[in-house]
Amino acid sequence: MKVFINDKEHSFDVNELEVSALLKELGIKPDGLVIELDNNVLTFNDFNTNLVKDGSRLELIRIFGGG
Amino acid sequence: MKDNLKIADKIFNNRLFLGTGKFPSLKSLKDSIEVSEVEMVTVALRRVDVEKQDEGIISAIDRTKQVLLPNTSGARNAQEAVRLAKLARAAGCGNWIKLEITPEPRFLLPDPIQTLEATKILVAEGFIVLPYMNADPVLAKLLEEAGAAAVMPLGSPIGSNRGLKTIDSVKIIIEQSNIPVVVDAGLGAPSDASLAMEIGADAVLVNTAIAIARDPVGMAKAFSDAVRAGRLAYISGLPLKSIQANASSPKEGVPVV
Numbered sequence: 001m002k003v004f005i006n007d008k009e010h011s012f013d014v015n016e017l018e019v020s021a022l023l024k025e026l027g028i029k030p031d032g033l034v035i036e037l038d039n040n041v042l043t044f045n046d047f048n049t050n051l052v053k054d055g056s057r058l059e060l061i062r063i064f065g066g067g
Numbered sequence: 068m069k070d071n072l073k074i075a076d077k078i079f080n081n082r083l084f085l086g087t088g089k090f091p092s093l094k095s096l097k098d099s100i101e102v103s104e105v106e107m108v109t110v111a112l113r114r115v116d117v118e119k120q121d122e123g124i125i126s127a128i129d130r131t132k133q134v135l136l137p138n139t140s141g142a143r144n145a146q147e148a149v150r151l152a153k154l155a156r157a158a159g160c161g162n163w164i165k166l167e168i169t170p171e172p173r174f175l176l177p178d179p180i181q182t183l184e185a186t187k188i189l190v191a192e193g194f195i196v197l198p199y200m201n202a203d204p205v206l207a208k209l210l211e212e213a214g215a216a217a218v219m220p221l222g223s224p225i226g227s228n229r230g231l232k233t234i235d236s237v238k239i240i241i242e243q244s245n246i247p248v249v250v251d252a253g254l255g256a257p258s259d260a261s262l263a264m265e266i267g268a269d270a271v272l273v274n275t276a277i278a279i280a281r282d283p284v285g286m287a288k289a290f291s292d293a294v295r296a297g298r299l300a301y302i303s304g305l306p307l308k309s310i311q312a313n314a315s316s317p318k319e320g321v322p323v324v
Contacts, residue, residue: 004115010218026117032125033115034158041157054163058112061154065096066111066140067086067252067274 001054015054020047022058032063070302072269074247075163075195077134081106083294084136084249086274087124089136089226090283096272097127099277099287107134109165109272111141112154125278136197138165144178145185152189167197174278175225179206183213190214199251202233207240207248218244219272221252222263226275228255231262241267257293258287264297265305 002011005026012025019042023030035042036059042050052058072079072229085105090096100108108128137155143166144146152164166189168182169175182198183206189196195216199208203222210218218249220237223229230253231237241248250263251272260271273290280286 005117008117010117027121028115028117029122032123032158034112034154036154036304039086041154043177044159045143060117061112061158062115062121063110063125063137063158063160064121064137065087065090065124065278066113067088067109067272 001052001056003052003055006060014052018048019052019058019059022052023047023053028060031037032062036061063065069312070298072247074197075251079106079134079270081291081294082270083260083291084108084251084270084272084275084297085128085287086272087278089278091278093124093127095283096124096278098284100127100129100133102284103132103277103287103291104293105287107136109136109138109274110159110160111138112151113141134163135160136163136165138167138199139185140167140169142168142185144168145175145181145188146213148181148185149188149192152185152194162193163195163216164197164246166196169225177201177221179203182206183209186210186215188215196250202236202240204236204239204243207244211244211246215246217247217249217269219249221249222250222259223253223255226250227253228276229253230255230259232319234262234266237268238266257289261293261297261300264294265300267301270294281312 082105083105086109137160139148140153142151148168148209168178170178177199186196188197197217198210198215199219207218223232247269249270250268254260254273255276263271277283277286
């Protein structure tokens with residue numbers, strides 16, 4: 001499947017993937033992470049129960065330094 | 068009686084708030100927070116770089132000691148700011164938000180109309196809103212009436228280190244405001260922070276001047292001390308300025324031949 005993560009295209013060898021599994025594939029820690037999956041805001045608790053499919057759009061957002 | 072600062076439902080002993088951007092390392096940020104003993108820090112929300120796998124700065128913050136104040140930096144209008152605020156809340160940052168709407172990148176001045184609009188929306192959605200604003204006393208009252216928990220007038224443009232250029236307007240805001248006044252942006256030296264406190268500000272927020280100092284940890288301590296000194300001076304009653312001299316030593320009884 002092809003998904004868009006932060007507007008960049010990524011390919012995976014499966015038809016669907018749990019969000020938490022996708023993060024593990026990419027080596028991204030879930031701490032302080034918020035995800036928008038197809039315009040739905042997901043919190044940490046939702047990562048295991050939401051599936052990423054072909055054409056899904058994800059925004060991965062984290063807390064960074066700022067004034 | 069302790070001279071604490073109350074904003075919404077939280078009490079602060081330290082009237083210096085720290086921005087966490089532009090520090091040379093996570094360690095220098097963590098040490099600066101520790102040495103200055105700040106109790107509120109601002110953070111930003113940004114896209115994760117999938118290739119870099121940057122973990123951000125959350126590990127430098129102790130949520131039992133510091134209140135997290137996410138900002139809506141990057142927002143150019145109320146709609147973008149509200150979206151960022153909701154993302155911050157979803158990221159587990161709590162419901163406090165520094166509302167920052169800056170459509171123009173050269174001076175990063177806050178849009179007053181969008182800020183007022185976003186304040187109303189976010190207050191209705193249960194956020195504790197601290198709006199960043201230009202030092203406009205009329206706007207400050209409007210934001211207060213809209214339910215802001217504090218107002219954050221700028222001293223000079225973000226990261227410019229030009230100091231408290233807006234001092235006269237900030238004095239008016241301080242006189243007229245019924246909510247805390249936190250001077251934010253442009254404070255470039257501890258003396259700027261002390262001055263803001265001496266004129267009666269309730270707190271100051273500093274980022275760049277500390278983060279880009281040669282020794283951020285030393286500068287963080289300097290600012291923390293300056294804020295304490297300025298506040299103590301304010302509550303101790305600063306004397307008025309005089310055109311003429313007023314002798315310090317007694318006038319009579321000078322032993323002259």
